Amino acid sequence: xxxxxxxxxxxxxxxxxxxxxxxxxxxxxxxxxxxxxxxxxxxxxxxxxxxxxxxxxxxxxxxxxxxxxxxxxxxxxxxxxxxxxxxxxxxxxxxxxxxxxxxxxxxxxxxxxxxxxxxxxxxxxxxxxxxxxxxxxxxxxxxxxxxxxxxxxxxxxxxxxxxxxxxxxxxxxxxxxxxxxxxxxxxxxxxxxxxxxxxxxxxxxxxxxxxxxxxxxxxxxxxxxxxxxxxxxxxxxxxxxxxxxxxxxxxxxxxxxxxxxxxxxxxxxxxxxxxxxxxxxxxxxxxxxxxxxxxxxxxxxxxxxxxxxxxxxxxxxxxxxxxxxxxxxxxxxxxxxxxxxxxxxxxxxxxxxxxxxxxxxxxxxxxxxxxxxxxxxxxxxxxxxxxxxxxxxxxxxxxxxxxxxxxxxxxxxxxxxxxxxxxxxxxxxx
Numbered sequence: 001x002x003x004x005x006x007x008x009x010x011x012x013x014x015x016x017x018x019x020x021x022x023x024x025x026x027x028x029x030x031x032x033x034x035x036x037x038x039x040x041x042x043x044x045x046x047x048x049x050x051x052x053x054x055x056x057x058x059x060x061x062x063x064x065x066x067x068x069x070x071x072x073x074x075x076x077x078x079x080x081x082x083x084x085x086x087x088x089x090x091x092x093x094x095x096x097x098x099x100x101x102x103x104x105x106x107x108x109x110x111x112x113x114x115x116x117x118x119x120x121x122x123x124x125x126x127x128x129x130x131x132x133x134x135x136x137x138x139x140x141x142x143x144x145x146x147x148x149x150x151x152x153x154x155x156x157x158x159x160x161x162x163x164x165x166x167x168x169x170x171x172x173x174x175x176x177x178x179x180x181x182x183x184x185x186x187x188x189x190x191x192x193x194x195x196x197x198x199x200x201x202x203x204x205x206x207x208x209x210x211x212x213x214x215x216x217x218x219x220x221x222x223x224x225x226x227x228x229x230x231x232x233x234x235x236x237x238x239x240x241x242x243x244x245x246x247x248x249x250x251x252x253x254x255x256x257x258x259x260x261x262x263x264x265x266x267x268x269x270x271x272x273x274x275x276x277x278x279x280x281x282x283x284x285x286x287x288x289x290x291x292x293x294x295x296x297x298x299x300x301x302x303x304x305x306x307x308x309x310x311x312x313x314x315x316x317x318x319x320x321x322x323x324x325x326x327x328x329x330x331x332x333x334x335x336x337x338x339x340x341x342x343x344x345x346x347x348x349x350x351x352x353x354x355x356x357x358x359x360x361x362x363x364x365x366x367x368x369x370x371x372x373x374x375x376x377x378x379x380x381x382x383x384x385x386x387x388x389x390x391x392x393x394x395x396x397x398x399x400x401x402x403x404x405x406x407x408x409x410x411x412x413x414x415x416x417x418x419x420x421x422x423x424x425x426x427x428x429x430x
Contacts (some may be wrong), residue, residue, distance in 0.1 A: 063283060167349055231246065
């Protein structure tokens with residue numbers, strides 16, 4: 001067995017063992033990389049160099065800004081307003097509150113960009129509201145956690161920025177545009193699933209549709225929705241870089257939260273910024289340690305070996321595309337979203353492009369795959385948050401989520417095999 005083969009085994013086996021032992025993911029990535037470097041006899045300075053290199057990126061500066069924007073808007077009193085807007089749109093339907101939950105997640109996801117924030121913020125309001133109106137608690141929680149994944153697709157999503165950095169040279173603006181239709185398709189799919197279940201269980205309808213009420217709620221919520229418009233239009237129009245637009249959006253979010261919605265005072269702003277620092281420290285540590293892991297993978301030629309292995313199994317592009325999705329779904333069951341993007345992108349993207357999948361299309365695929373992973377045990381963070389917020393046992397939530405898994409997988413397959421869904425807007429504005 002060659003030295004390179006043994007080094008690969010040391011890297012991957014030690015990483016897998018630490019994941020099974022429930023090590024924090026950043027430690028597992030860093031320690032497995034360190035063992036691999038030690039075996040190869042490389043100096044410890046390589047670790048420091050690669051960690052600094054991993055976070056020494058101008059485009060990466062957009063991530064802290066987007067997270068800060070989401071924290072400010074999420075704590076600034078907009079949840080109730082977005083729920084009211086969603087209710088004006090779809091509350092009149094059968095299973096109206098489930099529909100409101102899904103549409104509100106689409107709106108809120110465009111502001112927070114985080115499935116966890118969506119579940120915690122909207123779930124704490126909507127799950128008790130749904131239960132009070134006669135919906136089952138497990139169904140209410142299942143709708144909340146699955147619809148939260150819309151926020152991963154709807155821009156501005158900091159995970160798309162991380163993917164763009166990992167993929168090397170992919171346009172953040174194009175990724176933002178590419179997420180709108182898939183996010184809407186996911187919402188429609190979940191609404192169809194909710195409607196069928198609501199019909200079978202005789203869940204109630206909401207108030208009758210009122211165009212006057214819709215205009216009223218839209219006028220109130222427009223300040224929150226404008227933050228998304230600033231970011232997306234600014235980046236796509238070439239007025240800002242992703243980093244500059246995120247910085248502008250932070251200032252805008254601060255003004256809206258404090259002076260217009262008045263959901264925050266300045267004392268509350270400092271608390272929100274403290275929470276942002278906690279989140280950012282986790283994200284940046286993951287990115288820096290994943291950079292070492294990526295360095296080890298690259299120097300050991302793992303991407304080319306993986307590509308040859310997969311192509312060696314079959315040369316059928318349909319089967320290869322399904323296999324890529326399967327790999328990402330399995331990874332989603334055992335790892336969190338950011339490390340999957342950072343580690344899997346350099347390995348799987350060349351395989352995807354070799355069968356004709358556009359890097360932008362693959363970015364949306366990997367984000368949705370990771371979103372499904374957030375809802376699956378044993379490491380599904382959003383599943384745990386939803387279970388805690390809804391006060392429902394995790395096993396019960398998983399069972400109630402099964403029909404919605406089907407809805408999400410159907411959307412994933414559509415995005416995989418119909419590239420026009422993802423690429424229509426990027427091509428239109430290119």
